[in-house]
Each structure stands twice: as structure tokens, then as C-alpha cells.
Amino acid sequence: MRRTLKATVAAAAAAVCVLTTTAGIAQAEAPKPTSLYAPSALVFTVGHGENTATATVERAVTLTCAPRPAGSHPAAAAACAELAAVDGRFAELVGAESSVVCTKEWRPVVVTADGVWGGRHVQWSATFPNACMMKAGLGEGVALTF
Template sequence: MKPLLALLASTAIATGPATALAATVPPPPQPSATAKTSYAPVTTSHLAAPRVRAVILTVASGEKAQPPERYALLSCTPSVGARLARAEACALLEKAKGDPANLQPSRDTYCPMMFSPVTVTATGIWDGRFVRFEHTFGNDCELRSTAGSLFDI
């Protein structure tokens, strides 16, 4: 799990804050009193860092999150050729504002009353906020009803 957290941290560091980029842009030259040339002010809006949206997802059978059976890094920054499953998972997190705790179970799904616990976690950064989510569902059906394809890893 520690290598995944290091990977997540390096993703956030690589995108970096926009202020570091803005500091490297020199100010426009000041025109002399006799010069008739005018300079437009420098704007740094085009230097804004991309939104960091990266989450480590884990799935474990049972009521404990450790050790996870499956895990994956979900990066929701814009990219070309995104897989459909990744796009669906990112859309679910977008709807939940980055926090899976905001997802609601589907009212159209009826799950069996069978206890086979599944524990999932989501840890990462979403638009500059740290996200930490852990929940134990009664079975896979309850997980799918609430989180959709988010934890299909």
C-alpha cells in the first residue's frame, strides 16, 4: 500500500502549484517616458496547474480493509483515449464531488439478504482536498448498488 501512496503523492507533486510557474514569468518591460509602445499586462491564467484528481481504490473481502485483494490507482485528469470503465468511475466520483461517501444506493436494486462483507477504501486527492473513505458493505450487490462501477478493479 505504501508504494501506491508514494505514486499518488508523486502525481500530485508533478502537477505542482501554479504559483511556482507564475514566479518564473518575468514582468513586462517598463516603457520609457518617450516610447509610444504599450505593453499588455502579463496574465498567468494559462499557467494554472491542472486539477489533481487521483484516488487509490482497494477492495477486500471481509470486514477489514487490510490486506486488500485488489487495488488500483484511478487518475481522473483529462487524457486522450480514456477507457470506458475509467470514464464511468471518474463520472461517479465527479457526481460525488470526489468523496464516495456522497454516493447513494440505487432505489431500483434489490439485493439478497446474504452477509458476505466487502470492505472498500478510497484514498487520494480530489481538487486539492484529501479524500479518505472506508466502508464495509454487506455483500457485492450492496456495493454495486451504491458505488456502481467505481470499485470494479
């Protein structure tokens, strides 16, 4: 009787192990996408300094464009529309010529954009001689002026 009891307990323990192992495998599924849109989430910064490594960040905002405009950017919808018009090529938002007259003082301002646009990683920065030149270079656009 002892052998029968030991055999029954051993068989039950083996069955539990097999069921637990196979149940865990059967439940494993590949992750499903949570969105039909390619991600577009960015962080913009403005700071004083000669380059991104030495600039002291003074302002930073976030911008998400898909599936709908959101973030701390003050004009999220307009900024997303501007970026969509240039397909996320930030350099195209900076104008070369301006009618604004600025002093020639050297107090550099760095503007950066980091994140994901249309599912691809983007990293961009521009250095302007001073705040006046930055405003003149960015013109009437809203994506990089916040």
C-alpha cells in the first residue's frame, strides 16, 4: 500500500509539473501593436551655449503628433502640421534670410530636437549667434519657437 501511495503521489507531482510547464508555453503570445500610427514623439530644447554639450537648457517642451497632437508644446497642432509639411526635416524650418536687424553680439543659443518622427529616430540641433538671430532665423514658424 505504501508503494501504491508513493507511486500515486509521484505521478500526481509529475502531472502537475507537466501541466504547469505546458500551460505556460501555450499562453505565450507575440505582443500586438498598440497603435496603427508610426510614433512621432519629440523633445525640443532651447539653451545658451556654443553647442549641445555645453548649452544650459532654459526651456524644454514635448510634442507628440500621432495619433493626435499633444504635449507641452504651446501650439502642438500647428507644430505637427509644420513638421509634417517638411517630413520632419528640421533644417528646412530655419530660414537663411530675414529682414530683422540684430546686433552682432556673441551670446550663442542652441535649439535641439530629439526623439522619433514617423517611426525613425531623429536628432537635430542648430546654434544661433544670439536670441535675436534665432528669432530671425526661425521666422514665423511655431514648431521651434516655444
